[in-house]
């Protein structure tokens with residue numbers, strides 16, 4: 118369907134007018150090129166991310182960089198883009214999967230808790246539980262095989278790469294160098310991201326099933342009521358949603374940090390400035406090194422050896438130093 122400002126992609130509903138305009142323009146252009154609706158939404162996110170980027174870097178717009186260059190002083194590079202919109206998009210997909218798992222647990226497992234607890238006095242409850250859980254696991258695996266998880270992760274990686282690469286295309290212009298076309302590290306980096314994510318997602322969903330199974334068995338052994346066992350199961354749901362959020366944020370941030378590192382090194386950048394996101398959620402150890410200059414290779418290196426984005430949920434960025 119055609120995207121308009123009045124009816125933008127869902128993800129853009131609460132965005133600023135500037136971001137919605139950029140989103141709709143890119144999404145519509147993608148559709149006109151014959152892209153799928155999903156890819157048009159990624160185009161929308163990428164365009165909006167660039168608007169974000171322009172907003173945040175008013176202090177060093179590209180024009181100023183060029184002026185500085187004219188003055189024979191090294192230009193100050195703008196900051197690489199933030200990834201919060203990409204993280205939100207990835208989380209949305211993971212959350213759909215998690216909610217689907219919870220639906221199976223509610224419909225296939227929780228409805229059987231009364232029968233299992235009734236059998237608790239005889240040893241049948243162990244077999245009952247095993248059967249019910251196996252059924253739930255099969256239903257989930259049929260809808261979400263590993264290949265589907267890999268697709269979700271792969272899409273998130275490619276969307277992040279697109280936004281990141283757009284920044285470096287502008288960066289090459291500031292440096293007055295030809296865009297770097299060959300990036301032999303990119304394929305392996307996307308592959309490693311996808312494999313790590315499939316493993317994290319699989320572990321997350323398996324842990325959820327194992328936790329539910331344990332709650333039922335423990336409830337049956339200790340003579341719990343149906344209500345309390347069901348309540349205990351329901352209480353695991355928000356924890357898994359939070360886990361999915363952590364995976365989406367942390368993994369995209371790490372991946373984006375890797376892209377920044379590789380692309381800056383490819384462009385001949387030796388050093389970067391550590392820049393935090395500047396809000397109250399920044400960990401104190403990173404606030405302490407905000408503004409410091411570090412080398413990608415050699416010294417000085419950051420205190421714990423992690424570059425921006427590598428520590429858990431680190432939203433810090435590396436501003437390339439142009440020498």
Ligand SMILES: [Zn+2]
Pocket residue numbers: 393400403425426428430431432433
């Ligand atoms: Zn940080």
